[in-house]
Amino acid sequence: MSCSLCRLPFTPSPSSMAPRWPPDGILSDKQLQYMKHAVGMGQYLVGLVVNLVHLDNNMFTINNSPVLVTIVWETGNKTFIALHTHCAMFFRHNLGLTSDCPGSLIECSLIDTIVGPTQGGAHAGRLNDVDYEGVLGDGSERVDIESLWSKGPSEGNAHFDWQEWKQRGLEWTAARPDVFPRFRPTILEARLSSVGERMATTDIITTQSLDILHILLPYLSNKSYVNLIATCRTLRYHALTTFQPHARVRVLSLGWAVPLESEYINYVHRMRPDLDIADSQPEPATEGGTQPPIQSSPPSPTDGTSPVDDAGLETRLDAMSLSLEPMSSHRASRTAILSQLEMAHAAHSPVHADWLHYLSRVHRTPAMRARRWVWALAEAVAQVYRRKRAEGPFADLEPDDDDSDEEGGLDPEQREKWGKLPRKSDAWNAYAQSVMQQLVMRRLVQGAGAGNGRGPRFTW
Numbered sequence: 406m407s408c409s410l411c412r413l414p415f416t417p418s419p420s421s422m423a424p425r426w427p428p429d430g431i432l433s434d435k436q437l438q439y440m441k442h443a444v445g446m447g448q449y450l451v452g453l454v455v456n457l458v459h460l461d462n463n464m465f466t467i468n469n470s471p472v473l474v475t476i477v478w479e480t481g482n483k484t485f486i487a488l489h490t491h492c493a494m495f496f497r498h499n500l501g502l503t504s505d506c507p508g509s510l511i512e513c514s515l516i517d518t519i520v521g522p523t524q525g526g527a528h529a530g531r532l533n534d535v536d537y538e539g540v541l542g543d544g545s546e547r548v549d550i551e552s553l554w555s556k557g558p559s560e561g562n563a564h565f566d567w568q569e570w571k572q573r574g575l576e577w578t579a580a581r582p583d584v585f586p587r588f589r590p591t592i593l594e595a596r597l598s599s600v601g602e603r604m605a606t607t608d609i610i611t612t613q614s615l616d617i618l619h620i621l622l623p624y625l626s627n628k629s630y631v632n633l634i635a636t637c638r639t640l641r642y643h644a645l646t647t648f649q650p651h652a653r654v655r656v657l658s659l660g661w662a663v664p665l666e667s668e669y670i671n672y673v674h675r676m677r678p679d680l681d682i683a684d685s686q687p688e689p690a691t692e693g694g695t696q697p698p699i700q701s702s703p704p705s706p707t708d709g710t711s712p713v714d715d716a717g718l719e720t721r722l723d724a725m726s727l728s729l730e731p732m733s734s735h736r737a738s739r740t741a742i743l744s745q746l747e748m749a750h751a752a753h754s755p756v757h758a759d760w761l762h763y764l765s766r767v768h769r770t771p772a773m774r775a776r777r778w779v780w781a782l783a784e785a786v787a788q789v790y791r792r793k794r795a796e797g798p799f800a801d802l803e804p805d806d807d808d809s810d811e812e813g814g815l816d817p818e819q820r821e822k823w824g825k826l827p828r829k830s831d832a833w834n835a836y837a838q839s840v841m842q843q844l845v846m847r848r849l850v851q852g853a854g855a856g857n858g859r860g861p862r863f864t865w
């Protein structure tokens with residue numbers, strides 16, 4: 406049984422009646438523990454979108470539920486979508502379906518219908534029309550997990566060749582994609598002194614004013630940028646100091662290289678349980694992910710919006726501060742604490758932190774390699790999903806001209822802010838009606854609101 410995104414297997418729960426374990430030594434205990442968890446989504450799934458544990462032998466069970474629910478994965482040569490925990494997180498993020506509101510959950514359960522039914526047999530769980538193998542590129546960049554699957558003895562029991570997976574050097578694909586390199590909020594003195602003595606220069610690059618370099622640098626790819634700053638001590642020193650905001654923009658533009666907001670909040674809760682960050686009003690951690698890549702559209706240096714234009718940035722911050730209330734001391738101390746955490750964040754981490762070091766590290770660890778890959782897979786599925794949704798019966802309709810509130814529940818202020826919302830198609834509304842029962846069951850099987858919450862739960 407395999408993940409519909411990364412295509413790797415799920416490992417069995419120790420409670421499984423018929424577990425098929427990977428050969429000894431292939432995965433660590435932590436990996437075995439992590440990969441037994443899944444998020445399932447589909448119209449025939451009780452709860453529509455639920456947390457599962459893999460029981461092997463073509464079965465999942467809903468985790469941590471007050472009622473025992475086991476679910477068959479492959480039936481009639483197709484499956485519901487099951488994803489590893491982080492695969493599900495990236496999947497929903499890239500599809501814009503992170504909310505647990507009814508509309509978002511119903512849409513999640515529609516994905517396999519929109520993208521095309523998942524396959525069965527040796528390719529059970531695979532979504533149609535997604536170029537899984539080529540998301541990172543061709544040639545040596547291709548990642549082929551699919552060819553390691555072969556038909557099994559019965560439905561939902563395809564065989565995965567773990568030994569071959571290891572032999573092909575694909576172990577990095579099972580690295581947990583949430584292990585971030587340590588972020589350095591300040592630049593180590595040793596890094597600065599390692600540059601050594603800077604000599605007077607006469608070449609055409611280093612004799613330019615810094616303003617000119619700030620304008621030129623966004624035109625370079627990450628690789629060219631790293632190559633350039635390695636050419637001399639002067640540029641290396643600038644890269645460690647003045648150009649750090651430039652490295653920051655590069656990190657944020659990658660999208661996958663910083664934690665999602667939910668991952669960041671979990672990290673803060675773990676590291677600083679005393680800290681309340683509920684009202685810290687952070688910018689989305691992945692703001693860079695929604696911006697065009699640096700290489701394709703460098704910002705104009707003259708429009709005052711250049712992300713590396715320090716003067717422009719300061720002017721904008723000054724302008725903003727005029728309209729802000731003075732920061733309370735409580736909030737100021739929280740901001741100071743967040744700025745010193747060793748986790749990169751678009752809003753909380755200092756602009757002049759060691760982003761260059763971080764940029765280099767996210768391209769080196771197996772965990773970040775896996776993260777970049779799964780993120781690219783999620784983007785690829787999202788692309789197919791958007792195209793097929795727009796072409797099919799579930800495409801949104803143009804907003805109505807009259808002011809009738811099709812979406813319901815919006816107060817006038819929200820309507821003013823969001824403008825007219827697209828309307829759901831008849832097919833979408835009919836589908837939503839048909840799965841209402843499963844949606845209502847979600848509260849029960851996920852445990853919320855069931856009795857006093859102290860009853861026994863089936864936790865695997």
Ligand SMILES: [Zn+2]
Nearest residue numbers: 408411489492
């Ligand atoms: Zn996965």
